Amino acid sequence: MARATVQDVAKTAGVSVGTVSRVLNGSAAVSASSKEKVTGAIRQLNYRPLASARDLRRDRTMRILALAKNLDSPIISEAFRGVGDAAALSGYVSLIAPTAGDLEREQQLVDILRNGSVDGLVMFSPTMPDDDIEALATQLSVVQVCEIADSEAAFGVSIDDRQAAFDITRHLIETGSRRLAMIGHRAARSGRLREEGFREATAKAALLPEQTLFADGDFDFHAGRRLTRELLKMDPLPDAVFCGSDTVAAGCVREITGAGFRVPEDIAVAGFDDSIQAEMCVPELTTIRQPAYEMGRLAFEALFERMTEPGASRRGRTFLPHELVVRDSTKGEAKA
Incomplete structure (x- = not known):
């Protein structure tokens, strides 16, 4: 059975994800009734946070970096929103940088991860060869979204x-x-x-x-x-x-x-x-x-595991289901 997520807790409790986050972080800005609902849902789902943001901050930057060739792709924008929302729930700040498909620029940005200025890297459309991504992911916390290189070490999430x-x-x-x-x-x-x-x-x-x-x-x-x-x-x-x-x-x-x-x-x-x-x-x-937001959310979840539980790192790739949406530009019955 898949591990329950913060989103599952929020849905079961009938509250927002932000409310769940505040309960998990011990914030006083939560009503007693909401806190009771959240704690009940946590018990019901056997939800276990991977680690608390406060514990992580002791030796981490609490920043992740996302690399994309450009920022005008609607799918990349939506996937990055999924990454950012999930990261914020764990106390992380998400940074995004365009590479314009420039390999040298991409390698310079990857060095930000190597020198410890960020804790993890999300690659949306890597330019570097697959072998380089494999080597990088073997040593550091790296995941891929949308454009997936042929690398077992770097977990990736996309559609087929x-x-x-x-x-x-x-x-x-x-x-x-x-x-x-x-x-x-x-x-x-x-x-x-x-x-x-x-x-x-x-x-x-x-x-x-x-x-x-x-x-x-x-x-x-x-x-x-x-x-x-x-x-x-x-x-x-x-x-x-x-x-x-x-x-x-x-x-x-x-x-x-x-x-x-x-x-x-x-x-x-x-x-x-x-x-x-x-x-x-x-x-x-x-x-x-494409379920772009969900791809981004799952990518951060995998990255979080890499950053906090290296021995439990996911490998390979996960394909999320796609959907054929038929509208008026083709012959046949349209589906809204």
Whole structure:
């Protein structure tokens, strides 16, 4: 059975997570009735804090650092919010630094962990090679979120990108699309896995190579626009485009409708992430929902174990479930 979390205690007690935290830290700013509810829930769930923040402060900085290539990804922002909220409950301050994909900059920031200026490191989209991440995680407290290197030592939490891409590509095929294109991002680990899922689904549907197109770019709006312009020069046109992110899909829709075509009647479009852009787009995007906040929360929980109970460190990776969300940008029945 999974160990009860602070969130479980709060739900059972019918109070906020902050109230549970105040009870655990011995704060006087809690009513007697709330304290009774929390302590009852703790007993009921057999909840055991890994360590108290006050004990940890004796020999720790109480800071963690998160590294990301950029800060404009909605998924990374939401995952970092999960990390930060969970860290705050244990008395930690979360710092985040963009690396812009610069390996030298990333290594300089990692040195902040090596010299003891922070207690742990969360890597959202590492640039360094997998072997370097493995070596780093063998010595220090490191976890990964979203973009997971092939490292057993560095625990990682994400969704199964390959299966998610397979599921959304299969949806496009099952709703009548026969000439499919994908706008992907091979430079990213998740992008390569999504391409594999796309190709697996098209192969399983016995689509011919000339029925599948691939355009390599980035996970941003301008890449979506630029690569869609190239796809619109094809003859015949694709009848569906799977985009590696909702941001890319928004750019794709912009170019398709700007060229006088209809989405999804002429060309269906699907995104990935279920970010705010998916609902802002017209029409709203069919996409893959990632539990980004929960991924961040679980990542800090694993990092906390590494920082406080090294012998109990989690290894490998955990995949959280994804969800296919069908909206108006593809053919088929929409699900809100």
